[in-house]
Amino acid sequence: MRVLTICTAVLCTLSATEFSHKAFANDAKIERTEVLTFAQAKSIQARAEAIIASHKIGGVVTIVDASGQTISLHRLDGATVANSRLAPMKAHTAVAFGQPTDAWGDKLAQGNMSILGNPEILPLPGGLPIKINGTLVGAIGVSTPVGAVDLEAAKGAVDGFKPGS
Helix, strand or coil, X not given: CHHHHHHHHHHHHHHHHHHHHHHHHCHHHCCCCCCCCHHHHHHHHHHHHHHHHHCCCCCEEEEEECCXXXXXXXXXXXXXXXXXXXXXXXXXXXXXXXXXXXXXXHHHHCCCHHHHHCCCCCCCCCEEEEEEXXXXXXXXXXECCCHHHHHHHHHHHHHCCCCCC
């Protein structure tokens, strides 16, 4: 029985060593991808909120990750019920298609009414994709009572985003 236990222990040790060696040998093949962290999302959100506050109006700012899951959602004083629903929808549209939501509005203005049949598309300004090193990592959705402020706040927040900060 003692010999069997020692042999088992030696085999387990060798197997673990071999596994560990293979895992490190293949490390060069691991692909890494950019992600949007909570701290980065908070930083983007703060910039958008500052722009909204400068207009002395309320609104909602939503940040989602690359899969459309909410990282943060802030409702500012003076936000409407519609703002609370539209901001997440704008962020989801921007991340789902990797383009600004106002691009869909432009397509509508050109007469492409078929996009209205897609429930994933909200063709209003204020939704922008967020990229790090060219990789889509999330999106922002801003909704206020003034559509022009939505785009200004989203653009200002994304343009001011520095991934290393």
